[in-house]
Amino acid sequence: MRHxxxxxxxxxxxxxxxxxxxxxxxxxxETLSLWNGKAPIGDGTNEDVNVRLTLHRPAQPNGTAIVICxxxxxxxxxxxxxxxxxxxxxxxxxxxGLVLEYRLPKGxxxxxxxxxxxxxRTARGNAKQWNLDAKRIGIIxxxxxxxxxxxxxxxxxxxxxxxxxxxxxxxxxxxxxxxVYPVVTMDKTTHGGSRRNLLGDKPSDExxxxxxxxxxxxxxxxxxxxxxxxxxxxxVPANSQDFHNALKAxxxxxxxxxxxxxxxxxxxxxxxMWDAWQxxxxxxxxxxQPRRP
Numbered sequence: 001m002r003h004x005x006x007x008x009x010x011x012x013x014x015x016x017x018x019x020x021x022x023x024x025x026x027x028x029x030e031t032l033s034l035w036n037g038k039a040p041i042g043d044g045t046n047e048d049v050n051v052r053l054t055l056h057r058p059a060q061p062n063g064t065a066i067v068i069c070x071x072x073x074x075x076x077x078x079x080x081x082x083x084x085x086x087x088x089x090x091x092x093x094x095x096x097g098l099v100l101e102y103r104l105p106k107g108x109x110x111x112x113x114x115x116x117x118x119x120x121r122t123a124r125g126n127a128k129q130w131n132l133d134a135k136r137i138g139i140i141x142x143x144x145x146x147x148x149x150x151x152x153x154x155x156x157x158x159x160x161x162x163x164x165x166x167x168x169x170x171x172x173x174x175x176x177x178x179x180v181y182p183v184v185t186m187d188k189t190t191h192g193g194s195r196r197n198l199l200g201d202k203p204s205d206e207x208x209x210x211x212x213x214x215x216x217x218x219x220x221x222x223x224x225x226x227x228x229x230x231x232x233x234x235x236v237p238a239n240s241q242d243f244h245n246a247l248k249a250x251x252x253x254x255x256x257x258x259x260x261x262x263x264x265x266x267x268x269x270x271x272x273m274w275d276a277w278q279x280x281x282x283x284x285x286x287x288x289q290p291r292r293p
Contacts, residue, residue, distance in 0.1 A: 027057040029084070034118050039103065042110030051115055052101040053122065055130070056087035062094035063133035064285070066178070067119045067152075071143030074105055074112070074197035081269035082142040093282060096132060098123055102148065107200035109207060116152040117172035121159065124170040138176040138222075138285075143235060143264070144194040146182020147213070150243060153177040153224060154216035176288055177224040178281050181232055181264055184239040186211045191235045214239075217246040223253035225284045227277035234264035255284050 034051040041047055068090075070082040077083070079101060087097030102115040120137055127134040141149025156173040163169050183191045186199060186208045199207055209215055224247055228240040240256060247254040257280050259266070262273035 027059065029087075030055040030057075032122070034100075034115060034122065039111075040114055041108055042114060049103065051103055051118075052099075053119055054084065054087070054099040054101075056084070056091050056097040056099065057130065058091040058094050058096060060094055061096055061131045063131065064094070064136040064138070065096040065098060065123045065130070065132045066090055067116065067123060067137075067139045067149075067174070068097055068099045069102065069116060069139065069141035069145030069148045070099070071141070071145040072104075073191065073193040074144045074147075075193060076104070077101055078142070081265075082145060085269065086140065089278065096123075096130060105198050107197070109199055109203075109211065112148050112198070113151050113155060116148050117156065118167070120152065120156075120172050120174055121167045121170040125167045136175055138178065139174040140178040140180070141182060142180045144183050144191070144198075146179040146239075147184060147194060147198075147211075149174075149177050150179055150182055150184050150213040150224075151211065153222050154213045154218070173220070174222050176222050176285065178285075179224060179226045179240065179243070180277055181228050181235055181266070182226065182239055182243075183235050184213050184243045189236050189238045189242075214242040214246045217243070217250055217252070219250050219252070221247065221250065221252050223288055225255050225257070225281045227257040227259060227281065229259040229262040229264070229266060229273060231261055232264045253288065255280070257281075 032053045034053045038046045039049050068086050070078045072078050083099045087099050090097040100119045102112045105111045123137045124134050139149045139152050158171045159169045183194045186195050226240040228237040244256040259273045266274045
């Protein structure tokens with residue numbers, strides 16, 4: 001009996017230690033299937049594909065969540081420095097991060113946008129379960145992921161109220177956007193590879209204009225923070241400047257951080273230019289009040 005009591009005591013103490021460790025440890029990422037295997041293409045048909053959305057929860061959530069769109073020229077996904085690394089940074093500030101591994105378009109222009117809209121709806125639809133404020137769901141994008149984020153910021157709907165799917169009933173409008181060295185236009189100052197991968201080799205003028213997001217800004221576009229290095233030769237800073245100007249013309253809260261150096265990728269996601277946009281975007285976000293149309 002004495003040996004049994006001793007063993008029970010040891011097991012209890014171990015259980016307490018494990019529980020305390022788990023409480024102090026950051027939450028493990030959770031990978032969700034965005035469409036449950038049936039992802040719409042935009043022409044009324046679906047494809048059988050698994051679109052991954054990885055949920056990174058902070059130890060002490062503050063209610064804000066951000067869908068993260070990595071770059072890659074619409075031909076790949078930089079899920080490290082522009083994906084899961086960003087989620088960990090957001091978590092350190094109490095923000096829930098959702099890394100979206102959106103489908104690569106291969107000329108199917110609406111596919112990435114449909115994924116981004118679904119990710120925003122998913123965050124909003126799970127607000128209570130994930131300890132989120134449904135009015136603080138934003139989006140962040142880098143390079144071509146910045147084009148996707150700016151597309152989501154200018155192309156959205158209020159959801160389908162009659163849908164049997166509770167996610168589809170949610171609005172796809174982000175409450176704010178953060179764009180870092182983004183592609184924004186599909187016009188002359190675009191990134192050629194991103195345009196070709198998204199729109200195909202011979203897009204119509206109407207399709208080009210539709211995805212020139214500086215032309216799609218309205219009074220309902222969400223507040224937006226932008227950061228771009230002035231020496232970026234891959235995606236020229238006119239992309240950010242033109243979007244910023246369009247936002248100001250519609251009286252949308254916006255801030256544009258012009259970084260003196262760093263090029264595309266800001267010296268490989270490190271250094272003073274990288275630190276600067278992170279610091280100032282959080283300060284901007286902290287002052288931002290929820291603004292819904």
